[in-house]
Amino acid sequence: MKNNLMLKVNINIHPLIFILTIFLFCLASWAQEKLPPIRPYKTDTPPVIDGKLDETVWQKAPQVSGFKTWVPDYGKDMTEKTEVYCAYDRENFYVAFRSFDSEPDKIKSSVTSRDNINPDDWVCVNLDSFNDQQSLYTIYCNPMGVQGDAKAEGNQEDFNVDIVWYSEGEINQQGYTVEMRIPFKSIRFSRNEPVEMGVIFERKISRLTELGTYPPLDPEQGPNFFTQTVTLLFEDIKHYTLFEAIPAATFSQRSELEEGRLKSDKGVGDLSLTAKYGITSRLIFDGTINPDFSQVEADAGQVDFNLRYALFFPEKRPFFLEGLEKFHFGGNHSGDPLQAVVHTRTIVEPLLGAKLTGKIGAKNTVATIYAMDKLPDDDPVDYAHVGIFRYKRTLDNDSFIGGFYTGRERENGHNRVFGLDGQMRINKSSILGYHGFLSSSKQDTHSSQEDGHALGLHYFYTTRNWIIMLGLQDLAEDFHTETGYVTRTGITRFRSGIMRMFYPQSGIIKRFEPLIHSSQIYDKPSGLYETNNALDMRFLLPRSTMILFGYRYSTEVWQKERFSTNRARFIGSSQITNKLHISLNYFYGNKIRYVENPYQGKGNDVIASLTFLPLGKLHLELSLLYSDFTRKSDSKKEIDYTIIRSKNTFQVNKYLFFRAIVEYNSFRKQMITDFLASFTYIPGTVIHIGYGSLYEKIRWEEGDYRPSDNFLETRRGFFFKASYLWRL
16 A cells, blocks of 8 residues: 555644644535446456466456556656456456556566565555455555565554465566456455445556556545545355464474583474464454464664663564554554554463454454463563453544453563544544553562553644644553553653645656654653754655655653753665665764763764665665764763674575575674575465574683684574465
């Protein structure tokens, strides 16, 4: 649905303007004239999915065209023509794209791994399978037939979702063609007859910085895909009682350093079973016994020193991924202190797990998780029981009201969070989100119970020319969540801002956007106020190029003292050629040393990456993270932190790849190597073989480890995993 061009911004204005805006827009009608529904052609002879579009079915299938842009501007004819054809049988939905291109040699495409096609040209089916304006399957395919998919809900898109579908693509002299087969058993939909779904077809042309859709997006609604779909009508399709089972076998062997030498364990082999059962076509139960929750790839290194709060690592474990988008909550925006009510990475080592996700009736959505989580060996209790429950009630358009309960229970303590959330569509340009949560925590039998709250309100207005946002959050000092992710408590924050989009008639600057944003924070423990006021300028250029530069005047309270955190920033990214992509984030300004007796400093922060495709199947990625801190009192540099990561992948085809990662951390004086061979036919049917090592600059001398200029291998690991998806 969206991509790297869909840039997130935090923006706000004065409260009086907010009130007047709501009042004026509530007076306006925002009903949009609906296009006639699309009736896909029902066939008894399904097309062969080979990317060629030479079957009779495509000659009989209804065609839609007339794509209009929404990036860089709304409502313009796309530079290149696009045609889409739709067909179906009782078991599958078939979609074909004919994407014309007058310069086929400049089409951006690659043979790469699943969900790694964002830099490429692509086409997308945004499918609202319940036609209720609450969520979308976003099904992407590049010109080579490589897939990407996600689930969008609550104005967020989760690319960790993997569904089973089939695709092929072909580049030709007219452009490229793509064929898709989406099994109905892979998606959830209503039992009505006929079945109604909503759809928006989308195309990206990378070199032109151009995105377009059918039906065209309304400039007064902006990029709100949920309420702008056209209806698809299917008659007499098969309703499945889904059953899936994924048996898996794993083997791992680890080596640890003992007295200067690696000592290996005997290796551990294991079997596990994960099953999925459709209680109805809309409500799915997932269960797992003796689960393998290992990750195929280690988390990329992050600067983990001089931090105010813990780092956030995304979920990668397959069992937790499906339905994860159901736990997004209303009144939340990127950068808010309460970022997640449910963050499943807090479930570290579960012995078993169960999930229930889907719809009960037409308007009620539920999502639950239970896990028995093994605690560390030094904990006096063996296990914690994690229970999560989410309910949503669909209202008109993309509005909803819902609630949460999360609990982490131990024999000697607990943490519980519960409350309400929702969002209300005020008119076609404005939405209001809100949440209110209470927490109850007790660390052990000897400690007293702590209760706290987290309240949030978020207003968002977007059109072709303007984006306006206001946010208000209040978090008590004693608000705690052991199942979510929160960066800061004990604050009241008001955030406001505005962005204006301009569209110059220029071949170079596609769009430019001045942003003014501000937030004011009251720090409850100290009674002090913080401010954060920024002015940025962002430019959208050809070749998917974005450049932003700006300055922030800000203060921050730490340990009941207020410090300056003023800084300048530059952010840029560009697909320079079809084979080379670069990005750079650079920040310079004042910093705080987060220690018990803090002090002022300054420094640089750099995040840079380069992706090079010297061959169609070879992907070379090089990234750099750098951070430093210089003490203001005597100009002494105290921190100099560099992480260099090289990730190199040879993609034999869209199913099989070989990957080598080398990462060096100068601050920790460590180097990690990670090698993987991976075959994925469809999600669930996989074979992984991996080998990794950790090296440190130490040596064993006279019965002790001492610093060294040379690397010593201190850990080593080998793993094998095979699983098979069996479906009824």
